[in-house]
Amino acid sequence: MIRRRLLLSAALPGFIAFGIAAPASAETLDVVASFTVLADVVKQVGGEHVKVSSLVGPNGDPHEFEPSPADAKKLNAAKVTFVSGEGLEGWMDRLISASGYKGTPVVVSEGINTRTMVDDGKTITDPHVWNSPVNVKIWVANIEKALSAADPVDAADFKANAERYTKTLSDLDAYAHSKFDKIADDRRKILTSHDAFGYFGREYNVTFLSPLGVSTETEASAAGVGRLIEQIRTEHVKTYFFENSNDPRLVKQVAKATGAQPGGELYVEALSKADGPAATYEKMFRYNVDQLAAAMAKSS
Structure with a gap:
């Protein structure tokens, strides 16, 4: 009994020290x-x-x-x-x-x-x-x-x-600057589904044209689409992209009328599923940059 008490007494400081040393942590x-x-x-x-x-x-x-x-x-x-x-x-x-x-x-x-x-x-x-x-x-x-x-x-x-x-x-x-800065300014033009790349365009001097405005809830007017088609022809925009989070039919119609070629899918307002190419913001941004830069380089 005495030996057991001694063992417990020897072990107790270790338990106390461990308890004091453990950092306090809030719940998740x-x-x-x-x-x-x-x-x-x-x-x-x-x-x-x-x-x-x-x-x-x-x-x-x-x-x-x-x-x-x-x-x-x-x-x-x-x-x-x-x-x-x-x-x-x-x-x-x-x-x-x-x-x-x-x-x-x-x-x-x-x-x-x-x-x-x-x-x-x-x-x-x-x-x-x-x-x-x-x-x-x-x-x-x-x-x-x-x-x-x-x-x-x-x-x-x-x-x-x-x-x-x-x-x-x-x-x-x-990374984005390293891709776009070497492309001529007049080749940095892209057709997309709706006007969601304004900050991207401002940062990297890229012009985005789109049939829809800020929200996908709006509907493009026939006159507005007509003006966009004329602008695309005038500015010789070569590539169009659709977006993972909205209907691509309108942008495809505009592309068909102008001769713009498909560049693929961009991730603008939503990430992909976990097994997709844009499962995190970092992956999404790099993917979009790569897609856009490749299209511009091709048109050059």
């Missing part, structure tokens, strides 16, 4: 993001400390999304909710009301140097900010701040993850 945060591109960036910053759900799924259109009762339940249970903002998620207010969610969504695009565009005769803010990795750096800073406020214990990890991923975004920006 249940986080909701409005669409897949944003969900992936939140995962990159949150790491193992977050469980992220995307309301709009892979290959889904965030403009035409119709929330379900399951989405309302998901939102109601969220500790933190992230939206891109700038008018992208027009359905979010309705979903918040239906779900009973008491929080305030974090608008990750706050602080971005936005661009305006004319859509259906109105001047609006272009919401497609993520198509420039320079803008996504601002997303990352806003996400880090929000996650650290919700989980201060793991703030150091969020900061380290944010710094690492910001470096990745800088590398993506440099």
Whole structure:
């Protein structure tokens, strides 16, 4: 009995020391993001400390999304909710009301140097900010701040993850410049389904022409399509692309009328499924750059 007590006494300091040394850790945060591109960036910053759900799924259109009762339940249970903002998620207010969610969504695009565009005769803010990795750096800073406020214990990890991923975004920006800067300016012209590449075009001096405006919910007028066809012919645009998240029929009709050749599929507002070529934001951006640069080089 005495020997057993001695053994326990010898072991006890080790257990106590182990208990003191173990770092405090908050529970994994249940986080909701409005669409897949944003969900992936939140995962990159949150790491193992977050469980992220995307309301709009892979290959889904965030403009035409119709929330379900399951989405309302998901939102109601969220500790933190992230939206891109700038008018992208027009359905979010309705979903918040239906779900009973008491929080305030974090608008990750706050602080971005936005661009305006004319859509259906109105001047609006272009919401497609993520198509420039320079803008996504601002997303990352806003996400880090929000996650650290919700989980201060793991703030150091969020900061380290944010710094690492910001470096990745800088590398993506440099990669795009290395592809496009060597292509003549008059060859950097592409036909796409709708006007979602404005920030990409601004960053890399690429002109995108499209039959639809900012949202896939709008309908192109016959006169507008006619003007686009004439512009494509005048500017000798050689290649068209369709998008994974919306109907390609209209852009194909325009291409047929102008002689533009198919360049393939771009990932603009939604990631692919896990086994696709654009399962993360990093893969999506590199894939789009490669597709576009190859089309421009071919037309040159």
